Amino acid sequence: MKIxxxxxxxGNHVDxxxxxxxxYMNTSDPHELAKHCMEDIDVEFVKKVSKGxxxxxxxxxxxxxxxxxxxxxxxYTGVSAVVAKSFxxxxxxxxxxIGLPVIEAPNAVxxxxxxxxxxxxxxxxxxxxxxxxxxxxxxxIPGFMMxxxxxxxxxxxxxxxxx
Amino acid sequence: MGMTLAExxxxxxxxxxxxxxxxxxxxxxxxxxxxxxxxxxxxxAFESIGKNDVFNRERIVLVMDHFxxxxxxxxxxxxxxxREFAKKYGIVNYFEGGDVGIEHALLPELGLVVPSDLVxxxxxxxxxxxxxxxxxxxxxxxxxxxxxxxxxIWLKVPExxxxxxxxxxxxFVTGKDIILKIIGMIGVDGARYKAMEFAGxxxxxxxxxxxxxxxxxxxxxxxxxxxxxPDEITKAYVGGRAxxxxxxxxxxxxxxxxxxxxxxxxxxxxxxAFPYLPENVxxxxxxxxxxxxxxxxxxxxxxxxxxxxxAAEILRGKKAAKDVRLIVIPATxxxxxxxxxxxxxxxxxxxxxxxxxxxxxxxxxxxxxxLAEGERAVATTNRNFVGRMGHPxxxxxxxxxxxxxxxxxxxxxxxPEEAI
Numbered sequence: 082m083k084i085x086x087x088x089x090x091x092g093n094h095v096d097x098x099x100x101x102x103x104x105y106m107n108t109s110d111p112h113e114l115a116k117h118c119m120e121d122i123d124v125e126f127v128k129k130v131s132k133g134x135x136x137x138x139x140x141x142x143x144x145x146x147x148x149x150x151x152x153x154x155x156x157y158t159g160v161s162a163v164v165a166k167s168f169x170x171x172x173x174x175x176x177x178x179i180g181l182p183v184i185e186a187p188n189a190v191x192x193x194x195x196x197x198x199x200x201x202x203x204x205x206x207x208x209x210x211x212x213x214x215x216x217x218x219x220x221x222i223p224g225f226m227m228x229x230x231x232x233x234x235x236x237x238x239x240x241x242x243x244x
Numbered sequence: 245m246g247m248t249l250a251e252x253x254x255x256x257x258x259x260x261x262x263x264x265x266x267x268x269x270x271x272x273x274x275x276x277x278x279x280x281x282x283x284x285x286x287x288x289a290f291e292s293i294g295k296n297d298v299f300n301r302e303r304i305v306l307v308m309d310h311f312x313x314x315x316x317x318x319x320x321x322x323x324x325x326x327r328e329f330a331k332k333y334g335i336v337n338y339f340e341g342g343d344v345g346i347e348h349a350l351l352p353e354l355g356l357v358v359p360s361d362l363v364x365x366x367x368x369x370x371x372x373x374x375x376x377x378x379x380x381x382x383x384x385x386x387x388x389x390x391x392x393x394x395x396x397i398w399l400k401v402p403e404x405x406x407x408x409x410x411x412x413x414x415x416f417v418t419g420k421d422i423i424l425k426i427i428g429m430i431g432v433d434g435a436r437y438k439a440m441e442f443a444g445x446x447x448x449x450x451x452x453x454x455x456x457x458x459x460x461x462x463x464x465x466x467x468x469x470x471x472x473x474p475d476e477i478t479k480a481y482v483g484g485r486a487x488x489x490x491x492x493x494x495x496x497x498x499x500x501x502x503x504x505x506x507x508x509x510x511x512x513x514x515x516x517a518f519p520y521l522p523e524n525v526x527x528x529x530x531x532x533x534x535x536x537x538x539x540x541x542x543x544x545x546x547x548x549x550x551x552x553x554x555a556a557e558i559l560r561g562k563k564a565a566k567d568v569r570l571i572v573i574p575a576t577x578x579x580x581x582x583x584x585x586x587x588x589x590x591x592x593x594x595x596x597x598x599x600x601x602x603x604x605x606x607x608x609x610x611x612x613x614x615l616a617e618g619e620r621a622v623a624t625t626n627r628n629f630v631g632r633m634g635h636p637x638x639x640x641x642x643x644x645x646x647x648x649x650x651x652x653x654x655x656x657x658x659x660p661e662e663a664i
Contacts, residue, residue, distance in 0.1 A: 094432055094433070094521060096627075096629045096630075098608075098609075098627065098629040098630065098631055098632050099629065099630050099631065102609065102631050103281075103310075103608040103609050103610055103632075104609050104610070104614075106281050106310075107311060107315070107316060107318035107319040107322060108318050108322075109284050109285045109288070109322070120636075121630050121631040121636040122630065122636075140433055141432060141433040141436065141466065144432060144433065144466065145368065145463075145627060145629060146367075146368050146608070147282065147365075147366055147367055147368040147370075147382040147383060147384055148281065148282065148384070149282070149285055149366075149384035149385040149386060150281075150285075152384075167433065167436065169433070169436065169466060170436060170437050170466065170468055171368060171382050171383060171384060174383060174384060174387060175383075175384030175385075175386065175387070178384060178386035178387055179384075179386060234386065235289075235386050235387070235390060236289050236292050236293055236386060236389065236390070239293055239390055239393075240292075240293060240294065
């Protein structure tokens with residue numbers, strides 16, 4: 082499975098309160114949540130981002146709350162994947178569960194700039210930077226988790242495989 | 245080779261004699277927890293799986309604590325949705341209105357969680373129950389929907405980091421300061437994916453309430469769980485409350501730890517975590533020039549009776565500074581009642597405090613005390629991220645209840661000694 086898109090860059094410890102502030106969590110409507118994604122660190126983000134774009138960030142992306150509203154808000158802005166040096170545990174799990182691919186690629190992040198065009202090969206463990214004509218590797222997504230992504234999330238996966 | 249407390253609990257829940265870090269297990273869940281923010285999505289996930297019943301109607305706990313009393317139409321609609329689900333499936337432990345307490349104070353208080361339980365909660369501070377030696381961890385709503393349907397969860401066995409806390413505890417130094425010190429040492433991702441085990445003579449000398457505070461903030465270091473081995477203090481707390489038979493497990497003598505970190509608190513002052521990360525920790529005496537607009541004493545971190553007693557010790561016979569809004573939030577109805585009986589509520593009222601019903605409220609910028617642009621708060625809560633308590637340009641300083649109370653009196657961040 083390959084994902085290609087334009088990059089938006091963020092720093093370390095992007096927490097769930099800035100991904101989706103709690104004041105908007107009186108609803109679970111994904112489109113409503115997406116309207117406020119990253120609002121407290123970049124008010125323009127939701128206007129600038131377009132379908133297929135990729136977020137690239139530093140350490141500990143998604144730290145803080147367990148709110149699944151955070152990966153949902155990101156997914157419904159049209160973002161197709163998040164690449165980071167590392168992820169907070171609950172966010173990592175939630176992202177896969179709702180079908181948003183997240184890739185831990187510590188070697189790649191500092192080489193990628195905002196606006197670069199990149200292509201991620203999830204099973205192959207490779208990120209190709211088309212703008213810079215470079216390639217970076219990461220530990221490929223395990224089979225079990227690829228199955229969840231292909232199914233479109235844990236629930237769809239569970240319907241097919243476990244219940 | 246032995247197992248740590250975390251590994252032992254997971255082994256029992258996976259019906260295995262031995263497990264080691266890195267293994268992925270399918271575990272039986274004892275308690276599945278969600279709140280008014282996370283339950284609606286979990287219920288939708290549960291319903292889309294298509295099973296016609298929950299795994300166990302006595303083991304699902306739904307606490308409508310985040311925006312209670314419902315702050316607007318949308319929150320009321322969310323709670324209505326959860327209430328209808330609870331009725332439809334006969335969920336025994338559904339809490340709303342006057343029964344509601346902040347979930348992580350309420351569940352242990354009512355004996356709904358017992359030692360060696362596996363607790364899966366759609367709330368990141370679920371790790372609190374490690375203080376009574378349960379393996380408790382936060383997940384998102386979809387994971388929880390899956391648990392509600394099956395009673396099971398996939399978990400990777402985490403490595404354990406042990407914190408040996410030793411030394412002499414100074415005056416006004418609490419469990420909050422010990423966990424802030426640890427987060428300051430290892431950083432907000434210092435225990436990412438790891439279980440944290442808190443041990444040593446200082447931990448043994450702490451009350452249950454202060455132990456809850458420590459385990460509550462394991463997530464602020466990225467921890468998957470934060471645990472304390474059970475002792476006589478644990479047993480005294482659990483006995484008489486436990487709704488099920490507790491199983492007291494301890495780490496083996498020859499358990500293998502990823503790291504053992506010594507934390508010496510001799511000479512340590514109360515600490516304050518500066519915006520915008522809980523790891524930005526400084527001694528309170530280095531924070532004394534910072535003027536404040538609001539003080540919040542409460543939350544799943546510091547809203548228990550011990551915390552209110554500590555705040556009252558400082559506030560007795562004093563008034564909050566003129567320009568400071570002091571908000572006190574007892575964490576549960578029982579804590580509220582006890583504070584009333586002990587005369588603490590009167591002390592707070594005399595100090596000019598607003599007494600809020602039990603709610604998460606301002607901690608997450610929900611309601612009951614939101615900050616305007618440029619305002620600063622000292623809070624006994626757990627997070628000081630950008631916009632956490634309101635406007636993105638407001639600031640939250642995390643501290644213990646003594647410091648929060650002293651700061652309310654002086655109108656700036658203050659050492660408790662200054663207010664006595």
